[in-house]
Amino acid sequence: MVVVSVRSAHRKRYALLFFSITGIIIYRHFRGQPESMPINRSKGFTANSSQFTLGGETFRILGGSLHYFRIPRAYWKDRMMKMKACGLNTLTTAVPWNLHEPEKGSFQFYGDLDLETFLLQAADLGLWVILRPGPYIGSELDLGGLPSWLLRDGKMKLRTTYPGFTQAVESFLDKLIPKVVPLQFKKGGPIIAVQLEQDYGSYASDSKYMPFLKEAFQSRGVSELLLTSDKPEGLKNGGVKGVLRALNLRTWDLKDERFLEIMQPNSPVLIMEYWTGWFDSWGNLHHCFPVEDMTASIRQIMQRGMSINLHMFHGGTNFGFMNGALQNPFYKSVITSYDYDAPLTEAGDYTPKYQMLRDLFNRYHNNPLPEVPALRWKERYETAIMYQHLSLWDALPFTHLPFKSKTPVNMENLPVNNRNGQAYGYTLYEATITTGGSLKSGNNIRDRALVFVNRTFIGTLSFKTTELTVSDGKEKRTLSFLVENCGRVYSGEAMDNQRKGIVGDILLNDVPLRDFTIHSLDMTSTFIDNLYKAPWKSLPAKPSFPGFVQGRLFVDGYPSDTFVKLPSWIKGVVFINSHNVGRYWNIGPQQALYVPGPFLNTGPNQVVVFEEEESDLKVQFEDSPDLGMSVDIQ
Template sequence: MVVLRLRHLRRRDHVLLCFTIIGILIYHFMGNPRGTQTVNRRQGLRANSSQFTLGGEGFRILAGSIHYFRVPRAYWKDRMLKLRACGFNTLTTYVPWNLHEPQRGMFVFERELDLEAYISMAASLDLWVILQPGPYISADWDLGGLPSWLLRDEDMKLRSTYPGFIEAVNSFFDQLIPKVLPLQFKRGGPIIAVQVEDEYGSYGQDGNYMDFIKEALLSRGINELLLTSDRYEWIQHGGVTGALRTIKLHKPAPEIIQYLDSAPPNDPQMMMHFLSGWFDFWGSLHHVLAAEDMVGMLRKILRRGMSINIYMFHGGTNFGFMNGGVGAPSYKSQITSYDYDAPVSEGGDYTPKYLLLRDLLSQYHREELPEMPVLQGKAAYEAAVMYQHLSLWEGLRYAEGPFKSVTPIPMENLPLSNGNGQSYGYTLYETVIGNGGVLNSQDNIRDQALVFVDKRFIGRLTYKNRELAVPDGKGQRTLSVLVENCGRVASGESLNEQRKGLIGDILLNNTPLRNFEIYSLDMNPKFMDSLRWAPWELPPYTPSFPAFFLGRLFVDGYPSDTFVKLPGWGKGVVFVNGQNLGRYWSVGPQQALYLPGPWLNSGMNEVIIFEEQEADLKIQFESSPDLGMTADIW
């Protein structure tokens, strides 16, 4: 029984309250008239005819991908409402194992990683959900979502029935799957399908692996429709008995249409990955796909009666160090933004694709689509001046280490984090040398390194630049190699080779260097909070590099989204109020980092920058993004 105190309410409030109570009673006793409460829950999504059925009635999946781990929690609802208003009925999301189990046996499902809250919110907004729990997800995410501590095992074989991998998967699924079981369709929740792994056809060499993953889901209580997803040329290799095979469309090749024409007539066809754009690499251009081309192709797919999932509907951001990379034909690191040229931009704005999609998808609904949510404004703030400075060498006192080792050790194998090693960021290797000569990396640097002699910068080692001249000097000197993990490859055959830092010997005059002291600089919150600052003189004083810089951003009133621009800076990482916004690099294409308003405070905000080589000593906050010059992907 609900007791209401009405004495002090005005007449208008009496009326509003009465209507509210009536609405709640109607919803409770009659169900939500628009969808999720009125279907037959005994029959889930089925694919046993030329079309899907849900609750025994014909159903077309109109889905869009939004990843909760790439969007601030405060904006989950906004992005979902925009998905619904565009004409979609289903949300798809991956589950990143590496975030949910950052250390073996340490599971995180709170705050920004509250998967249950995310799925429940989708249900409250009348959206169905297709869950993609992995364990491997690709997603252009570091190591395809697999935790780096798996690589501590030198014999590890990822995405296989190797006992060490199977044991870790079972442990993760024991925690993950019980959380989503009550959210399945047949139990009254929004999850109508679950994907088994991701694109195994292009990778798989273990004939038993997909059967293992399928049974791992079924044995823990998953009883909704199972899917696999691969490019059309690998779709048979990546499938598994008992799961519907769906297609990933990477570009509109004529062979794909031929494949669709030859598919069995009684199999519902679903395009699980219909790309809205593409991701970007540092040093390249911003990849875009013309709105007319994308929607024109989608129109043809829908006319065939197919179901679709737009990847991405809203891309979001690779906050922190979570961007992935590609390894073939050569290594490239992905940028921080995951805008993806999607219908809803990185900052949540509508694009021409959104408007064209909404017009197209409205034809597949009997009722008018919901109104488009009002956009949130972006703000330009006064520049933040960096007024405190801490050199890398001074900051080492707050880092974990030094760890002593005769030979180099990859970051994943360092003795820290409760035996889980270092996952992300930078690692510093120091040793003593005498005379100079030629330093040769032997391609054992992953992925880039700044090299110093007695704290003086002498050059950079990369995949392409593997040799460096070391100047002569007197007596013993300290050689320092600061190695950055620029992002592990997200897909491909080299997953098992993604250890970072120094992964083998480096040579000075053809002699392997020995006796290292190693510092971990993963720049986690504990490390960043421990930094102690001292005031320093403004120019003409020249700061040393690499270095940490501290400044303040003042926000007058309610905080809005903004974009951090760093003209005059080189390469590094930005932290605002303890949040790692991600990497920046002057080579582009991205020239501004997205800073969500919910991560700002009214009044003063702390800004910390780690810069490798050069600084303008102030940063700007603009109201518009800058993703660089564009290149068409088709």
């Protein structure tokens, strides 16, 4: 093994240096070489005229994507061991800027975001690493992994050399890159390559941007091979001089290979993203890619001697409000599950794809593959006992202080979170009216609003529904809009226009509403913890919604993975012991949310559900997933 996993950063680097100096014996994963022998650390991963080499020896990437931020830390090693047992030698992971720097200048690299420990665990298991530090990573994340506070700048141009963007990028890289430089291959670590950006050729709005990134990484000490990753149509505009171009695709086509040869002659081929499945969005079916079709494509790629990275090998979960959204042909938000129909399921279970890949990749190893790790038990727990209720209106004193404004203010520009604005969740906008009539939102509700008059629900506004009727009345009444950020678009030109909440005027009888009181309900773990101090009431026979319902799940013995199911609830968010498990919505396809065992405690567990519309108050816990009706990807 390359390194040992120790806690402090200082001891990590000391151990890494020690093993590098002593010429440690490491695992090898390519045919024609013993699988355990000394390696030359002075020569990194390189692309010669017809083949890749690592340490001066022929090397073929058999890789898979695994996102640490979509997996509980306690399960990192389990997923890596399953990757190793499948015959893979390389792990690819992305770095989500928005999670690591949630507020400008405030960085988080601990707990489930402890990138260094994740990389050291990969090394400890004999896996090489391709690191995707972005700054944009796509990955169907909110804003493609970029922090929402960037949008406080009304002139912001993301993924360009606009000074407001590059300055923020450099500040983030100043913090990130020193953490990974000591973990590079030539310094004794597992990182053999670093990817710049993601799919930039499909966007390519600034010819100076990719050279800027190349210099930004190299000037901070990144010395391993740099690469880009694009769909075939983006190869021309997504590359940068001196950086390897890699491909993203699902079905291999000879014309794609020939086009890559034109763009990058005399070079081996790396399929950086071979799509093993696809993601899902609310209101659609669950996407599946037949194992037979996947097998045929991968065999063809392998027979042509190419390197491959399976995207995703294990998808994981969009816990909290992590999910992004699609823009074309119209707005659709990505679901909580990121199962991706990958070889490993969302909960880390094996699929027929896994077994097929293990059989295939086994042919490219001289020694037998490791034993397949045992699966973790899934538990069907008793239905949670829900016993308390808190209306949305009674929860308001436990949010951020309300903000008053003449005109609506979008989430990102609210004066909350140390003036970084609101990133995720819901925002309540309230104004006083003295008449009824036609309420028109245009395209200024982002993304969905429940509308109330004197706290009585009158309808929903969204990009589909932009007009409601308000009943007549001359007395003063409160008109309320509970607006949900359903996920920012994660790719394309629309990213610059992903401010959420109410982003422009709302008209009542063609007159703009004015004088708003705005409440930020970001629903962080701190917010949920504060709610425990609120004046909860015993659960009435017919509780009012929107509101919170609280109950308990009892766990006997060591906690197991489970799946929370809400068959007669409409739309909302589930919190288990203050962990935001994710969104649910009865339009599907997803019908159950994954709850990892590490989120649970032995004994009583606090269950809080925020429901928008109505419920039968039954919170079930099943032992199997339910991703809804499926459709095959063609």
